[in-house]
Amino acid sequence: MEAVQSYQSTSVELFLLIALLLPLLSFFISFIISEKYSWSVPFLATLLLIVSLASSIYVFFSIWKHEPFAAHIHWFVIGDFHFTIGILVNNISALMLIVVTGISFLVHLYSAGYMVGDVGIRRYFAMLGFFTFSMLGIILADNLLLIFIFWELVGFSSYMLIGHWKEKIEASTAATKAFLINRIGDVGFLVGLMIVWAYQSSFNLIELNSSTDILSWQTAASLCIFCGVMGKSTQFPLLTWLPDAMEGPTPVSALIHAATMVAAGVFLLARIHFIFTNQALDVVIIIGGITSLMGALAALAQHDIKKILAYSTISQLGLMVMAIGAGAPEAAMFHLFTHAFFKAGLFLAAGSIIHSLHQAQHHNNDHFDVQDVRNLGGLRKKLPFTFLIFILCGSALSGLPFFTGFLSKDAILTALQFWKGSEFSWRWFMFANGFIVSFVTVLYTFRMIWSVFMGDEKKTINLSITEPPLVMRAPLAILGFASLWFIVSINPLDYSSWLYTGLHAGKHFHFSLMPIISGLWVMLAFVTAYVIRNKSLQSTFLMNNFHLDRVYDTLIVKPTSQLANLVDHLDRKWIDGFIHGTAYGQVILAHFTNWFDRIVIDGSVDGVAGVAKGIGSLTRSFQGGKIQLYIFWAIFAIIIFLIWLII
């Protein structure tokens, strides 16, 4: 991070506060507004978000490539320590500010159409506003404690939004799972905070950054904080909640579970990159690598359109984390930026498919799972606009040249290339992993688009499907547009553009062959995908995929594993199983402690009572009503006394 100098800039401060607080205001308004006026909520919320977005843009332009902005106020004091609330805006956070408010605005707009008629619409928009606020909080906060606070709050809003359709049991289960797994990560984050506090007595990022020498606690602290990132950014092994989180409304998936919240982990890693030691970074990149590969492979085997996207998100996040681990936070942030748009676009487009199909189903009283790609096909005629967006964003995701994804992926691959060094080591696997992932990405993206839009119509053939309304199409259009290369770089083959230089002011690594190699690689993947498509049509695609996954599984995750299963299965059976297992274990343990409580502790209390009664029955057993025995016992006691006293 750059040397930071705080200065007073009232306008920046003002607009920052507007950008930050308007979503909160939206939360309150949506929450308070009465049932009768609930129709006004989408408008009000969207309006507020526009203003917020506008302020963000203003802030972005005042900050971008300028001095960072910092300000803080006292929060509370304990002993000699001051806890502060503060804002620190540098290039990274300014960029994120745009991403968050921008996508949030688009999602608000989209939701106005998507969620129309939902009974919980006020709650929905309230939580969207609250989420945006919390997310902005993470981005702007100048100290770790504050980041942690907002970190948890986004978890909370994510919980509320995943469980928005609370009558659906799957939704509430998924929400619980999401929050719990996040909490596990957050606990790690908390431990990290404790370590930082114990050794530095400060949470302020600027102060933490000011000590230059690498300290021993940093590895532990950074790894602990990375645990938080694992939870939020769905890194291995805490990645299972995200596919389930797709039970939430699709715009929510777009905003939270694709574009912003899950990327918050990556953002945090970039923001506190200075804490990470080399050892810690090694762990980070390994985790990232595993995650990206697993996500990509799992995505191949999915049938649910949203789950494919979810696994894809996991995979992409893994890539970003790898970039961080490779010491290139700027590459990670770059990919984060591009990914946010194209993935949000994909989700929203998927949402519009679902929306349209649902409406059509509603007309025809037909019921099948509209999210299952096996039920879909040939929709390109009925939903041409959506198809277009899918193509645009999907290409970006696949990393085809002339799309943003290509540039950002290049940046990451380049970073990996430099990071791996010239000597062969384990690092090379990571580098290879990057390529494999990008290869697989193409496969599943292509498969998804193909099976949804190409071929013949299947169950949808009798439905009269129409494109979604304008409020939904507009955001799609914007996002599709934002997937094109010129948004981030004029030169479609060179990522080091205005954005990248803003993220990283120093000298850029360049490996001039990389765009070409990666372009060719992607094309190869594309061809492969196309070839495999035929096989898939012959319904052996899935089986092939199984074999493929098995190979990767034996190569990377568990060489000794004889259980050849899908990564999907691996995911479910092992990790979910593990988490379930621990959950069951916990429940069993809980039951055990409960039993222990009742039997042993209560029992011992009752036992004490029993002993008391026992003593009582002993002492009263001399009280049988026979006077001569009384006398005998008394005399006996006297004799015992006397003998004891004298001897």
Added chain:
Amino acid sequence: MNLLNFIFYFLESVAALSAVSMIFIRNVFYGALLLITCLIALAGLYVLAFAEFIAVTQILIYAGGILVVIIFGIMLTSKISGKPLVVEHANLFSGTLAGLSFLGLLIYFLSAQKFNVFSTAKPLPEASLHTFGIELMSDFILPFEIAGILLLIALIGAAVISSSIKSKKV
């Protein structure tokens, strides 16, 4: 002295034997008679211990008073039920254990004990009764009076207790 010694040991063994045999007899009436024997022997011992007044009182009150009452009691309590006067033993083991251990304990320590003689002055037999009277009315006036009240209370109490029997019978 020889004769006196003989009398002393004779009386002592009479007292001891009659007492011990009280344990073994099974007839209450005999028990009462044995007690009388024992008490009379004790009275004799008291004489030998220069306590003539106590000896006399012992014979008068115990032999003449208490035991008559007790015998009456025996008669009364056996008459109604018509049962023989046989007395069973209960708690034989525990009772014997308690008594014998007490006995052992006491004998052991009594024999080990050296008692101090506090004054060597011999009592004057002829003045004894006189002194007794005077002391009773001076030093021991309070116990004397209290003993009177005690007897009164016992009398009244016994009367009330037994009168209630009558009243119930009627």
Added chain:
Amino acid sequence: MQQYLISLLIFTPLIAALLGIFIPAKLVPYFKALTLFANILQVFFLFQIFNSYESNGTIQLIEKQSWITINMGSLGILKAEYFVGLDGLNLPLVALSVVVLLIATISSWTIDKNVKGYFLLLLLLNAAIIGSFTALDFLLFYLFFEFMLLPMFFLIAMWGGARREYASIKFFLYTLVGSIFILIVMIALYLSVSDPSEPGRLVHSFNMLNMADSTRFISNTILDPHNTWMIGPFPARYCAFLLLFFGFAIKLPMVPLHTWLPDAHVEAPTPISVILAALLLKIGGYGLLRIAFPIFPDAAMHFSWFVGLMGVISIIYGGLNALACKDLKRLIAYSSISHMGFVLLGLASLTTEGVAGSVYQMVSHGIISAMLFLIAGVLYDRTHDRTIENYSGLSTKMQSYTVIVVVAFFGSMGLPGFSGFIAEIMVFLGAFKSNSVNGLLHESLAIVATLGLVLGAAYYLWTLQRMFFGPFHLKGGILESSIVDLNKREYIMLIPLVIAAIFFGIIPQPLMDIIDPFAKHFSEFVINSGKSLTLNP
């Protein structure tokens, strides 16, 4: 009035109770009004207290009247005083008490059985609670401390649920054992210290501040720190500290001395559960902070690892148990155990953050647990069933209620923005830092304790999921018509608590201002005098 504010606070309910005796039992509304009036008066006095209180780490608004003075001949003079005062430790707790008691009174509005007895006992309990928080004389404290038992016993036993008798006896038994432990130490203590108030004479006073001054111990008494009196193989001061610790830990309650709590909570009527959780448990923590630690700083330092360990065990164990609970109130009761473990952990760290977090946690838990029990009570009032499994999808029928439940649950699991978060994070920071600052607690304690957060999330979310989400249906013969949303009275009870929980979560400064001087002084005092006593025995 200024100098009698605390007395007014204590005696208002007593006077009200006295008046209440003469009101015929038939006039039911009068008792409610009387109690409410007393509570409102207390709130008024509380405001006055805040007006005249200055946060500077000293004890203020002191009232001191001689109470018992007995010449004990060669043993000196026994002197007990009516000695009350407020500092950063007990002012927040007193304020909490006044508010919670007011809410408990409102919550008691539905009591219809033997109203006179109920409200009179409630008033007595009120006075006893405020009294034990303000007393600075050990004997006075003990008086109030024990005086809480009987009203509480009867309130549980007469107005409680099905197994109320068992629960009340258990409550009484446990707490009495604890208070006997305290009594044992109290007797030993007052005979070991001398009060300088009357020079030239040996005065044994119960002044707690005096007891905390190690120079006041009479030389060669058993508890004299400069004397190494052993009881068996243990130093006498350690034994005394442990007795005090266990005495208060029962009240706290600490695992494994906690089993009275779930039973008492489950069986007690709602207002009583509220008081029990929000206030009575705090007296345990208060006792540790006020009595056990300052008076035996050397032993406190020696055993702080143990205290911390027990805190962590409570946190984890309570959480695990809550996970297995089928009864809503029982679940909340176990969560209380878990949360009170944080008090122990923070206290054991003896760092400013830890201690401040500890006190903050007491206040925060007071607010949140009151809310939780009121919530359980709301449901119980409607259906007379608290079995979690018998409900599903309540959120569709009781929307406002669900909102409050979500707020309370998330508040209780320590979500940022609620008071519990501030408290818990302070405790964690303090506990973790302890090793590097004073070497008392190992870092692993704090780390293990964080599992409590996960557990907390687990049981609350699971409960939410089971009871409030999913499709609406009921089991166990609950009538659907009984499921209605909150009424006005319930809003009045709940909303202030919600606001308080959020306010203290976002703006901790006002409360921290009061607590901080105390926490700083406390941790320094215990560490310094503990060290000096251990170094020169």
Added chain:
Amino acid sequence: MEILSDKLELIRMSISFFIPELILSIGILLIILIGLIKKDNLTILSFFSLGILVLSLWFGIIQIRQHVLPINLFVGMIRVDGFSGYLKILIDIGTLLTVLMTWRKQREQKHLPEYYALILAVVLGAHLLVMSMNLIMVFLSLELISISSYLLAGFSFSRKGSEGSLKYFLFGSVASAVMLYGFSLLYGLTGSLDFSSFMHHQMVKDQPLFLIGGFMALVGFFYKIAAAPLHPWSPDVYEAAPMPIVAFFSVVPKLAGIGILSKFILTVNIMGQSAYPWQIIICIVAILSLTVGNFSALWQKNVKRLMAYSSIAQSGFLLVGVATFLPQGIHYMLFYATAYMIMNYLVFIYLQQFESCGMHEISSFAGIGRSQPLSSLFLLIGLVALIGLPPTAGFMGKFFIFSSLWESYQLSGQPILLWLFIFGLLNAVVSLFYYLRIPYYSFIKSGESNIKTNILTFENLLGLILVIGVLYLFFNPGLLMGWINKINFAL
């Protein structure tokens, strides 16, 4: 015979310090006479015995106010001092309350004149016992108490009454025979019946027979205060006796016994120079009494038996005061004795009231908390005081006693004192179980009770006074302790 005339002069002078006892003696005679003459006028009898007790109390108070220094009376047979004077006052007050309790059901009490005469005889014996300085006097007054008590125990004139009476008699006789044997040994060893002179016989202090004699003598006192292991008579006797008598037994003979016990134990201890662990004996007996009393009471269903065990346990607490072997401990013991008397009578007054409604078993108390709230409340206060919870005199009493015990431990370092300390205090927890069973039934269990509610009864008035006493002694123990502290407890 100058010596004799001196003695007579002394005796004559003694009379003026003997007024309370004289009044009692004359009262006994007069009441028998009145009983003969006016058999049917029961109220006069009650009034008369009340009058006698009030007079005795009055003179007792005058005595204690006038004579601070101990005076030996009747040639050293008894001694008037503050300690005995104080106990005498307690005894008189206790008896007064007994008479008041009897008054309420005098119609049901047969043989009322004899009944009062016997009560007064017990009081006389108790007075003499606490003043005794001579083994003869101890024996006689103890027997006076005992024999009267045997008779009183049977005054319900029922089957159970006679059974209890006989059992009491048999047990008591054996105990007093053992005590007497102990006396005889002590006499033999010291050559003196005046037990305050024991401490001049330094040579006996380490002789085993002295220990045997002393302990056997103590047996008689333990029996009198119903301390374990000499307690088994008391539940049976209490169950059999009429309620006022039970109350009376649990206070008056006990106070007298503990009075003589504390005098006696300090003399056999010979100012701490005795080679034998007298302190430990008392401690063990205290522990035993607490255990037996409290734990056995857990099982009881009958109210009177419950109170019998309670009184055994309370003897244990009184013994704790003695076990300190400190003057202050004795003072605190007196305080506790006062508190004990008040709270015990408070309980018994109401037990009698409820007994007259046919409640003998604890379970029959169910529901009376509703029908008779005030009485139940007062009963509750009494029981709470017996447990020793604040804010009652019972707490203060225990608190003081255990304070002095701690001090004693601090001085001597005897571990048994510490055990007694902890064990004694924890016994309160056990006692909680059974003491609270009555209020538990009356308030918490619902039951049928169709007793009419009447607040303005004589019992409630009396109860109110005692409740005030119980509370006052908590809130201002200084007043009473001030009086007690003026007592110079020295032999």
Added chain:
Amino acid sequence: MFPLQHFLYLGALLFSVGLIIVITKRNAIMVLLGIELMLNASNVNLVAFNQLNPSALDGQFFALFVIIVAVSEAAVGLALVLRVYHDYKTSVPDELNELKD
């Protein structure tokens, strides 16, 4: 003067025998007799010990009062036995067990 110890042994014997009788005999009157024996044991002691200090008659007086007390006890005891006999038709102490725990 006869050996003091012999008196004392006799006293101890009487005491123990009295005790045995009290505990073992299943007849109230017999028990009473045992009690009398125990009292007399003390009397023997008292009289014997009085020989150690013949100038004072303390022991003898004590013995005298013991006899008086014994009389009262016997009277009361017999009255009680009669009463119990009347109520229970038995004079076996063991058979009186209406009063027990």
